[in-house]
Structures are given as structure tokens and as C-alpha cells.
Amino acid sequence: MRALLSWLREFVDVPGTAEEVARLMSLRGFAVEAIEPFGPGDTVIDFEVTANRPDCMSMAGMAREVAAAHGLRLRTPGPPPAAARPPRTPARVRRKGPAVLDIVIENPGLCPRYVGAVADVEVGPSPPWMQTRLQAAGIRPINNIVDVTNYVMVEMGQPMHAFDHARLAGAEIRIRTARPGETLRTLDGQPRTLSPDMLAIADAERATAVAGVMGGGDSEVTPATKTIVLESAYFDPLSIRRTSKTLGLKTDASMRFERGADPGCPAAAMARALELIERIGAGRGRGALIDRYPKRMKPVVLRLRRERIAGLLGCPIPDRDVKRILDRLGFTLGVVAGGWRVVVPSRRVDVTREVDLIEEVARHYGFDRLPTTFPALTAAAPPIDPRIARARHLRELLTAAGFFEAVTFGFVAERAAAPFAAGGDLVPIANPLSELFAVLRPSLLPGLVDAVAHNRRREQRDIRLFEIGARFTQRGGERLALACVWTGAAAPEHWSGTGRPVDFFDAKAVVERVGQALGAEVRTTPSQEPWLAPGRSAAVMANGARAGVVGQLADTLVDAHGLPRSDAVYAVELDLDALAPLAGRVVRVEPLPRYPSVTRDISILIDDTLPASDVRRTIGGAAPPTLVQVAEFDRYQGKGISPGKVSLSLRLTFRSSDRTLTDGEVQSAMDDVLAALKEAHGAVQR
Incomplete structure (x- = not known):
């Protein structure tokens, strides 16, 4: 706001030079960009007016601030001098x-x-x-x-x-x-x-x-x-x-x-x-x-408390100073118990809360007059927000697994967000900077996939990225999410052998590790998302509710980002707000085993669409507490196996904490397991 000093003086008797006015107004929150001579004996002061103070984008507005800063009364300018009028x-x-x-x-x-x-x-x-x-x-x-x-x-x-x-x-x-x-x-x-x-x-x-x-x-x-x-x-x-x-x-x-x-x-x-x-x-x-004026706009009325002023500024401000400052800024005050009832002038669109009034008092009372005090703190560290603690733990987990954290924009292009928004559930920006930032992201993956493409164009082949941040939908509102993308080798290249490319099971392992870290039991079930490849995607379930997805990006999405189809890109996205209430795992400490373990291997024929996690769950429900581990060590389809079937080999480990198990106890447990598998899944022992 360029203010001519002689014009300013028609509103208020400004004492001192332009430089003195500029210095005083800088202390009141108005930076001065320039002081320029203008015409014979006059000066222009160029004030920097912030976006929240449209009332100061005028001579009257700046004069009101100058008058309040000097403790002077504001005048309404009259007509120009008679000599200045045309004849x-x-x-x-x-x-x-x-x-x-x-x-x-x-x-x-x-x-x-x-x-x-x-x-x-x-x-x-x-x-x-x-x-x-x-x-x-x-x-x-x-x-x-x-x-x-x-x-x-x-x-x-x-x-x-x-x-x-x-x-x-x-x-x-x-x-x-x-x-x-x-x-x-x-x-x-x-x-x-x-x-x-x-x-x-x-x-x-x-x-x-x-x-x-x-x-x-x-x-x-x-x-x-x-x-x-x-x-x-x-x-x-x-x-x-x-x-x-x-x-x-x-x-x-x-x-x-x-x-x-x-x-x-x-x-x-x-x-x-x-x-x-x-x-x-x-x-x-x-x-x-x-x-x-069909519907008159009601003025904003606020309560200003003395104790709140003292609490925020660190010292009480005399009543006469509070009233003098707000009066000169155009506020209307009425005395009430403990403070004032303040009517905000319609020009002050920036004053909507009690703290805004206190800021006005502090600006014109003078920040330099407020005492310097140290906050009284207890020796104990403040409690950490559980969400922050969980996010910090996941960052440590994923960086230890070789992932790099990325921070992408919360605003994305509508065409980039559309594949990830079920039913077009997007939140548009009221005043977007451009089409590239038209909606709030419904998923963290649009930004991460862009980051993969950016790195891939620079000859980076092995890329592991993750992000923890908010995503937004009309129906779900704002949710905290974790997303990972992974392409290239599953492990760093080594002289002892060639590295294999990342696959679905590597991505699924990330889901399981996150679930373990949060203390939430998660499992995957077949699912199909429009932006994931058919047959290489799954929904992540927790306590019977959907908590995320995992899978390989569809070719259409890969092509849209200019990525080669030969480089499979796997993605994980988890709803951390959905997983947080399920985090009930209690860490138990047990003594080292004193008695030997007994292992049994079984091979069963099952439908090739049956997830191995369902098999493990059935085994865990049928076996006695002495079953301590179930591990798949072979999966075979081909000669000798009927179409639509798969041979799954598992190793079951049994151990008791108070005795050596007998062969009969183990065999009885194996019989119960096989019977349960046959009943639940129609499994046939090979």
C-alpha cells in the first residue's frame, strides 16, 4: 500500500519524518518495502500489507493504524482546499x-x-x-x-x-x-x-x-x-x-x-x-x-477476558490501555464481568476470535514492553501423541527395510487422482492454483508413483519409497495412511548371485511387518482394484474390516506414467487410523525352551485360489497349544497335479514348555490338523 505522507496527514497529525513513521509501523506489524521522495517536499511510504488485513489497503486504514500507534485521534478528511478546485x-x-x-x-x-x-x-x-x-x-x-x-x-x-x-x-x-x-x-x-x-x-x-x-x-x-x-x-x-x-x-x-x-x-x-x-x-x-441490502450481515461480537490477556502475553495489561487501543482501532467495548464485550467493526474481517483481539492489544501496547519470562515446565517429558509415536515407529521399521521416505503434495490433478477414488469420491479445491492441484489426494499413491517415474527417468532402477500422510475423501473425510512403492530388485545386487525382481510376496511381507509392528493381526484376501493388475492384488483385512490394499500396478497406470512394463511396480496402502484401534498386542516374555521340539511335514492338495493364510489359520485353530510354528516350504503346480489344484507343503513345529512331547501326542495333533483341513478346505493329503 503506497501512502503519500501529505495525504496521510489529512487523516492524522503524523509527527516526525517518513522514516520515523516507517520505523514505528514496522513495530506494529507493517513492514516497509520502500520510502521514496515524490514531488516537491513529499514522500511515499510503501507499506507491505498482509492478505489478512484488507482494511489497511486504503489511506483511511493506514491512517487508523498510524493514529493508534501514536495515540492520536483519527480525522475524517474534508473536501480538498478551495484553491485546488478547478474554476x-x-x-x-x-x-x-x-x-x-x-x-x-x-x-x-x-x-x-x-x-x-x-x-x-x-x-x-x-x-x-x-x-x-x-x-x-x-x-x-x-x-x-x-x-x-x-x-x-x-x-x-x-x-x-x-x-x-x-x-x-x-x-x-x-x-x-x-x-x-x-x-x-x-x-x-x-x-x-x-x-x-x-x-x-x-x-x-x-x-x-x-x-x-x-x-x-x-x-x-x-x-x-x-x-x-x-x-x-x-x-x-x-x-x-x-x-x-x-x-x-x-x-x-x-x-x-x-x-x-x-x-x-x-x-x-x-x-x-x-x-x-x-x-x-x-x-x-x-x-x-x-x-x-437484502440480509444485513450481523457484526461479530466477542468476549475479551483480562485473565486470558495476562495468560497469553505473560503479564496483565491495564484496563485503560486495552480500552484506549481498541477504541482507536474502531472496536466498540462494553464492560462485563471479568473483561469486555467487544463489537468488531465490519471492516476487520481478520478478527474472529478472542486471541485476535489480544493480538491487537499486544501490537499497539508494544511487544518490546512485554516482560521476558521462561515457561514453567515440569521435569517429566510430555506424553507423545500415539499417532505420532506409531508413525515414528513405522518410519524406523521401513527405513531399516531399505525404504526411503518421500513427502509428496497433498493437492493432485483430478486425472491422476481418479483411478484411486472409488466412485469419483474426490474433494475439489475451492480455488486451485492450476489443474495440476485441483483436488485433495484420495490416496498417497499418485504422488509416490510420480516419484517412481521421476527417478526411473534418471536411470534409477531399484526404487523403494514410502510416505505417511493424510488422504481425503468426501465420504471418509481425512484419514492417516501409509503407502509404499517398490520396483526393481528384491535385494541389493551381490557377487554371490543375481538378484531376483520384487514380487507380490515381497510386498505382502511389508504388510505383515507393519501389522506386527502395530500389534494388529492382518491378513490378505483376493481382491481386484481398477488400478492394480488382475491376479496380483489383494485386500488387507484387519478384524474383518478392510484396512488397505497390496498388489502390482496395472499396465494402464504404468503406461500413463511412462514406466516400462518390464519393471513391475508393487504398491501397498494401509489405513493407519483403521489399524490403530486394533493394536492390542501384548509383548510376552518367556524363558528359553528347555525341551526339544518335534517337527512334522505334510503335503496337501488344495484349490489354487485358497490363500495360505487361511490354511495356517485353520491349522492354528485345530492344533493344541504345543504348536509353536507353521511354515510353508514348497508350493507346486504342474505334472501330476490336477488343474485348479496346488500342492502345498508345510512344516509344523511342536514344543512343550514343561516336558518332552511323545510321538503319540504329536501324531494326535497331526490327525486333528488334517481332519480340520479336510473339513474346512477339502484338502487331500499327498
């Missing part, structure tokens, strides 16, 4: 007569307030003092009418616009959304195609301006204009931001509207504009203002 006589206009304008707000949600007025004018150059002030603010003078609207915007922070009344069809202004395919040539001469979600200012036939962004060339004020329609409105910030971004059109007006203008200012700004038009001899308003 010509104001145009002869009518003040009364029949209504010449109707205003209709079709969408009050996008335009809560619209103020209009009609004025008869004589277009010409604006006076030198006005041109000088606009130039100091970085705005090019155009003519007296346009310059007045820009002057009010800089002075009060309220963007305005002027239409040529004669070039409007019908005596009405309609605030509506654009019709499908509606076009408009804006003031910069560019044709614009509007979409139905954009707000437009229209006459009886067509759109004449992009609301809050830029006016239309077909209704602009020209030297031939005799009557104008002035606009002063409040538009929904999100709508203006989205429209400006979509059209690639950033203006002084859109910048103020999208950050949040003051809904209480349009009428005052309109009155100021009409006053200036008359005082500079450019014309005179016709009739009264037309103020459409």
Missing part, C-alpha cells in the same frame, strides 16, 4: 425526477449488498491534486469520473465502478451469475467467456461487467458520456477470487474484494464519490442513493 462551473443537472434506475440482486449469497446512484456529468480531466495522489498510489489518471472512483478506492478501500447510463439496455442493473457461454469484452479490450459460476453485472439484455474484477468495454465512460451509473458493492470474496483466477485477470478492485472488503462501506463510499464529483465540477448526483 469551471458544475454541470447543470436535475436532482429530482422519476426513478431512472432499478437494481435487482438475483444472488444475494454472492452479492450481499449493492449501492447504486445516477449522476449527470461532464467528462474531462481530473484536477491536478487528484491526479498527483493517484499517481503516488501507482494508478494512472484517466478522466475525472474514473479518477473519482479510483480515488475513493484508495482513500476508503472501497472499489467502485462507473457505467455510461446511455449504453445500458433498460433502466436496470441486475446482479446475476453469467449465462452459459456468455461473453464480454472487458476494459482491457480482451474478449472474455464467462462461466455460470461467475458473478456478472448486467443490464436488461447482457452482461456489462465482471463483478468485482473489471468493467465491460461496451458500457465504459467516454468523453461523450452525459449520465453515469455509479456502483459501490460488497461481493463474496471466494467468488471474486475464483473468477479472477479463472480469467487470469488481477486488478486493484479484485485484490481488495477477494481479501474481504467492508460490507458496511458501500453507502459511505458512494456518498463520498458523489461529493467529490460535485466539488471538482464534474457533475451532480440525480436523486437518492439506491441501497439494496
Whole structure:
């Protein structure tokens, strides 16, 4: 915000030099980008205004902050000096007569307030003092009418616009959304195609301006204009931001509207504009203002507690200082038990909580006046959030297994996210930076697969990556997830033999290790995801509920990322929030075994679609507690085995902690196991 020092002094008696003002305002949170001499004996101070302070994007707003910083009263600027006015006589206009304008707000949600007025004018150059002030603010003078609207915007922070009344069809202004395919040539001469979600200012036939962004060339004020329609409105910030971004059109007006203008200012700004038009001899308003305000916005009311101020700032602030600071910033205070009831002015869109009020008090009381204190801490370490502890443990586990942690964007392109979103369950971004960041990621895998492709293009073949982060869906909300991708060799290359490529069982082993680390019992069941290869994918189940997936990426996804099909890419994604409640494993410590173990091998014929985990589960349910281990050591299909069948060989280990098992005990257990396998799965012993 470029503030001319002489203009600033019309609002407040600023003591000292521009450098002293800049130093004081820097301590109040307004960095100064530059101090420049401007004209004879004047100075421009260029303040950096953060996005949450649209109220300071005006001379009045900056003057209010300067006045509060110096403990001075703020003045309302009067008319310019008489000597500065042009000598010509104001145009002869009518003040009364029949209504010449109707205003209709079709969408009050996008335009809560619209103020209009009609004025008869004589277009010409604006006076030198006005041109000088606009130039100091970085705005090019155009003519007296346009310059007045820009002057009010800089002075009060309220963007305005002027239409040529004669070039409007019908005596009405309609605030509506654009019709499908509606076009408009804006003031910069560019044709614009509007979409139905954009707000437009229209006459009886067509759109004449992009609301809050830029006016239309077909209704602009020209030297031939005799009557104008002035606009002063409040538009929904999100709508203006989205429209400006979509059209690639950033203006002084859109910048103020999208950050949040003051809904209480349009009428005052309109009155100021009409006053200036008359005082500079450019014309005179016709009739009264037309103020459409269907549903008045209620002011924000907050409670401010003394104890909360002292608790946050580390010391009590005297009541007189609290009241003085907030009074000068425009807040209205009423005394209540323990503090104040504070009505927030409508221009302060950044103040929504008690802590925001305390920040205002601290800024103007002076951070340098607050005592330096050390927090009182107990010697005990604070408890660690279980989610953080689990994530930390998993990071250690996976890095020990040779994986590298990746951190990818939470925003992804819709086309990249679509394969991972069941039924198109995506969360769109309200105001995306580009199409590449249009939705919140429904899975961590789009970013990880991009990372694999990035590394593969740089001749990296063996890639192991993992990420722990949030994923988002409309139905499920935000969930903490773990995802891994693995391609290349299953183990580092070694002189003793050639390394084998990673396969499904390597990826499945990652799932099992994560389950063990979390103390949750997980198993895999056949499943098919559209983004995983048929026959090489599975659902991860925990306590009967789905908790993730594991498998090889489908060829379509591999091709979309430019990866060679010869390099199989395996992926794992687990819902950590679903696994966390199941983490009930208790670590038990037992003495080393004193008695020998007994092993028995069996080979059975089963359906080739039956997961080995189901076989192990059946064995565990049928065997006595002396069974301590079940391991598969061979799987065979081929000659001598019927189609659709597989020979599975398992080794069962038995041991007792208090005696040596007899052959009869072991054989009885084996008989029970074989009977259970036959009953549950139709298994046949070979």
C-alpha cells in the first residue's frame, strides 16, 4: 500500500519524518518495502500489507493504524482546499425526477449488498491534486469520473465502478451469475467467456461487467458520456477470487474484494464519490442513493477476558490501555464481568476470535514492553501423541527395510487422482492454483508413483519409497495412511548371485511387518482394484474390516506414467487410523525352551485360489497349544497335479514348555490338523 505522507496527514497529525513513521509501523506489524521522495517536499511510504488485513489497503486504514500507534485521534478528511478546485462551473443537472434506475440482486449469497446512484456529468480531466495522489498510489489518471472512483478506492478501500447510463439496455442493473457461454469484452479490450459460476453485472439484455474484477468495454465512460451509473458493492470474496483466477485477470478492485472488503462501506463510499464529483465540477448526483441490502450481515461480537490477556502475553495489561487501543482501532467495548464485550467493526474481517483481539492489544501496547519470562515446565517429558509415536515407529521399521521416505503434495490433478477414488469420491479445491492441484489426494499413491517415474527417468532402477500422510475423501473425510512403492530388485545386487525382481510376496511381507509392528493381526484376501493388475492384488483385512490394499500396478497406470512394463511396480496402502484401534498386542516374555521340539511335514492338495493364510489359520485353530510354528516350504503346480489344484507343503513345529512331547501326542495333533483341513478346505493329503 503506497501512502503519500501529505495525504496521510489529512487523516492524522503524523509527527516526525517518513522514516520515523516507517520505523514505528514496522513495530506494529507493517513492514516497509520502500520510502521514496515524490514531488516537491513529499514522500511515499510503501507499506507491505498482509492478505489478512484488507482494511489497511486504503489511506483511511493506514491512517487508523498510524493514529493508534501514536495515540492520536483519527480525522475524517474534508473536501480538498478551495484553491485546488478547478474554476469551471458544475454541470447543470436535475436532482429530482422519476426513478431512472432499478437494481435487482438475483444472488444475494454472492452479492450481499449493492449501492447504486445516477449522476449527470461532464467528462474531462481530473484536477491536478487528484491526479498527483493517484499517481503516488501507482494508478494512472484517466478522466475525472474514473479518477473519482479510483480515488475513493484508495482513500476508503472501497472499489467502485462507473457505467455510461446511455449504453445500458433498460433502466436496470441486475446482479446475476453469467449465462452459459456468455461473453464480454472487458476494459482491457480482451474478449472474455464467462462461466455460470461467475458473478456478472448486467443490464436488461447482457452482461456489462465482471463483478468485482473489471468493467465491460461496451458500457465504459467516454468523453461523450452525459449520465453515469455509479456502483459501490460488497461481493463474496471466494467468488471474486475464483473468477479472477479463472480469467487470469488481477486488478486493484479484485485484490481488495477477494481479501474481504467492508460490507458496511458501500453507502459511505458512494456518498463520498458523489461529493467529490460535485466539488471538482464534474457533475451532480440525480436523486437518492439506491441501497439494496437484502440480509444485513450481523457484526461479530466477542468476549475479551483480562485473565486470558495476562495468560497469553505473560503479564496483565491495564484496563485503560486495552480500552484506549481498541477504541482507536474502531472496536466498540462494553464492560462485563471479568473483561469486555467487544463489537468488531465490519471492516476487520481478520478478527474472529478472542486471541485476535489480544493480538491487537499486544501490537499497539508494544511487544518490546512485554516482560521476558521462561515457561514453567515440569521435569517429566510430555506424553507423545500415539499417532505420532506409531508413525515414528513405522518410519524406523521401513527405513531399516531399505525404504526411503518421500513427502509428496497433498493437492493432485483430478486425472491422476481418479483411478484411486472409488466412485469419483474426490474433494475439489475451492480455488486451485492450476489443474495440476485441483483436488485433495484420495490416496498417497499418485504422488509416490510420480516419484517412481521421476527417478526411473534418471536411470534409477531399484526404487523403494514410502510416505505417511493424510488422504481425503468426501465420504471418509481425512484419514492417516501409509503407502509404499517398490520396483526393481528384491535385494541389493551381490557377487554371490543375481538378484531376483520384487514380487507380490515381497510386498505382502511389508504388510505383515507393519501389522506386527502395530500389534494388529492382518491378513490378505483376493481382491481386484481398477488400478492394480488382475491376479496380483489383494485386500488387507484387519478384524474383518478392510484396512488397505497390496498388489502390482496395472499396465494402464504404468503406461500413463511412462514406466516400462518390464519393471513391475508393487504398491501397498494401509489405513493407519483403521489399524490403530486394533493394536492390542501384548509383548510376552518367556524363558528359553528347555525341551526339544518335534517337527512334522505334510503335503496337501488344495484349490489354487485358497490363500495360505487361511490354511495356517485353520491349522492354528485345530492344533493344541504345543504348536509353536507353521511354515510353508514348497508350493507346486504342474505334472501330476490336477488343474485348479496346488500342492502345498508345510512344516509344523511342536514344543512343550514343561516336558518332552511323545510321538503319540504329536501324531494326535497331526490327525486333528488334517481332519480340520479336510473339513474346512477339502484338502487331500499327498
